[in-house]
Amino acid sequence: MRRRWGRAVIPVIGIAVLVYLFIPIAVVVAFSFNNPGSRYNLTWNQFSLQAWENICGVPGVCASFVTSIEIGIISTLIATILGTLIAFALVRYRFRGRGSTNLLIFLPMTTPEVVMGASLLALFLNLRFPLGAGTVAIAHIMFIISFVVVSVKARLQGMDPRLEEAARDLYADPRATFRYVTFPLVLPGIVGAALLGFSLSFDDFIISYFNAGTLVTFPIYIWGAAQRGIPVQVNALASVVFFIALAVVLISQGVNYRKRKALQR
């Protein structure tokens, strides 16, 4: 009897923490349906679809949203390419200076954003480089590369090296081996890294804020609005992003799940 209670402790605490993680999301989504009595969307007033019907109604909201998407796409594209190349070099080749390379890739992931943002700003100021979309994109690419390297590297290392040997054994020269065996197998890792990179870029605040100049990204808009009162439209837009991202991940999980069910037949 005591053992059964003991065993229940872990799931109970575990689920409780999971719920804890979701409470603020629930609030964000719920309050997108709120018609606040005042400027501040902090207390529940009455149910309303107004924000959803008029999602771009507040000036600047949609513009900042679009800006974030544009920067996200460009940064992700470039960072994914650069990062994938590095991952291949790290896994498939032997060279000297491996330790310092790993360090250079590892450090951005462990440096506080405020330090990275500040140091980049110091660089741009000293070079008298104009702040704006360019500097934000540069910054984003910089910190996304590390995450891409880690993701793709993991995928590459998980790949059975015998597969490439089998390809060579079956008359595939190095280019054909890459095209027909290596690349298709590592592609899911690259796509996953790109999605991760995009979400990091889209949601980035601190580094962007330091280096944006007058440019307004979606998080910068929210920050600015936080003092004056965040428009309900922001909640709606954020909910859209959340549900789309959740759908993408769940669908890919669903596909994997169905593949795995097929194995058991």
Place this chain on the structure above:
Amino acid sequence: MVAVVPTTGNAAPAATAQRRARTAYFLMGPGLLWLAVFFAIPFVTLFLTSLQVPVPGKPGQYMPGFALGNYPSALAEYWPQLVRSFVFSGIATVLALVLAYPLAYFIAFRGGRWKPLLLVLVIAPSFASFLLRTYAWKTILADEGPVTSTLNALHLLPEGRILNTSIAVIAGLTYNFLPFMLLPLFAAIDKIDPRLVEAAGDLYASPITAFRKVTWPLSLPGVVAGTLLTFIPASGDYINAQLLGSPNDRMIGNVIQANFIQFRNYPTASALSFALMAIILLLVFGYIRRAGTEDLV
């Protein structure tokens, strides 16, 4: 007998190795260059900026100098915020560990076929803007809200409220960085062979002893990685302090941001940033030396 003719001797392997190394440099070049220029070099400029001196006669403008004295003066003025940052993020890290461990354990050992779904649920909240989620805590922890009222009735709140106190800031930090703690922790715990725990039980260990002697030590690499990935960004955070705290709760991040953006006191701001980074590096190396390294990349 046929004479032995070595066609591929030892010369060939060395040449191919060289060729391969060159391809590697070529592949890595652009990305590493980007990191070198936009990550490594900025630290140099940060340091140089921290040594700048005011231009005489032109307040608000600075020129290159060698004012090492900027450091003591900046730290003297802002050391409370610096210390507060480490205290807050330290507490938040411990809380995150306490909360994340059971969840990570649950998913790893009891997840079964729900594991992938549970992992999705863990990272899903990160898909929504973290600024908004932090802002949402203002609603949840509002003075008239259910949480605050309940805790007040139990006389657990020293200041009678949660918002605009350090409690809210630490709670926010804990919440925001929980996934950073959880994922490495899960990765390490998931690697533990459950049969080891069974073997411990077979050898007369109670569940608690089995945890202490088998599970916890084996999960340590994840604990180390998780605490690093939580503590470091939390130390530099200022969003939680700004949205959820009072002016007494300002962290070093707030100060750096203010000095850069509002006051435009670049030398002070840079000195503080550099000092923050240096201290973090020291703490990290010390921690890793004690706890042992694991391949973190």
Place this chain on the structure above:
Amino acid sequence: MARRDVEDLHLRGLTKQFGDVVAVDHLDLTIPAGSFFALLGASGCGKTTTLRMIAGLEDPSGGTIHIGPRDVTSLRAFERPVNTVFQSYALFPHLDIFENIAFGLRRRKVKDVTAPVEAMLELVELAPLARRKPSQLSGGQQQRVALARALINEPDVLLLDEPLGALDLKLRRQMQIELKRIQHDVGTTFVHVTHDQEEAMTMADTVAVMNDGRIEQLGHPADIYETPKTVFVANFLGQANLILGAKAGESANFISVSAQGHTFDIPRMRSATSGDSIIVGVRPEKITVVDDVAGAHVPDHVVRVRGKVTDVSYAGVSTQYVVRASWGQELICFEQNIKVGDRCSVGDDVILHWAPEHTFGLDGSQGLHAGTSHGAAHVNEVNLDLSREG
């Protein structure tokens, strides 16, 4: 498929060094065209490295590889008319069975792959599964796909790297027969690497026993089993009773060896040495175990070894006796269970005898334990990996 004209495979002075470790040591080997050749040895003996060098997946440190008159040593793997069936099958997980099998043909720019692939699917009896992915197949089915994928390219040499290791016993027996049949029908030279001596002997026309990067002995399975030339081969292939002795005399057809108080006559053709230190060897199944009464009827020229039974293992088909000989050494004997009842028991005093033609002789300087599990440095690591699945 019609039988093809293939050529002999020649390995001359083939060497592979990894730093200080010599994995393959100046191998000289000719593998006859169209034969089923087994490379047999324990883990780490260099057999897989040799195979990989033939495939082109490993560069030799020295030596040459010829197919017939053609030197293929410097050809890279994708340029050689050699294909491999990998131990882990290495099927491409993102391609279905059809495309896996067609892979080699497509890379060689063959125009119409449908006909050959379908023919191959028929050969390995997997036609209905053509569009499934490898992960949806059982181990035995995956193995057949790996075989089909290699064979379809009609290579001059087909290399098999312990292909049956992952299969259960029944399936393995089945596949052994299948492989022999296919090899006979197709006529390609098969080079089969394995650590399982029973598998090598049942399947191959010729067996080479490898140890420490060298070939210890090469020949037909029956020849090397009945007449081992080294202690390693004697112990590695089945079991052997080895008794150390010294040469006591010789004649035209026999060498006499004095060992442990007995004089054994070894047919000269069956002794690997005529030096002074000779090991007398006999296989367990050649020994007859009798009691004193029956022992009196053994002809005089046959050596009688006295001993006491220390262990009896009944295995249905046969019974294994361990007998402690009069000089303390434990000898192993197998008897087919023909005699109903009347088995020896532990503690019985018995007499062991065998026909002199079954005795073989080995060089005494090799010691008695090479090739046994405590003599070998490497234990088969495959089964010790407790990887958890699921």
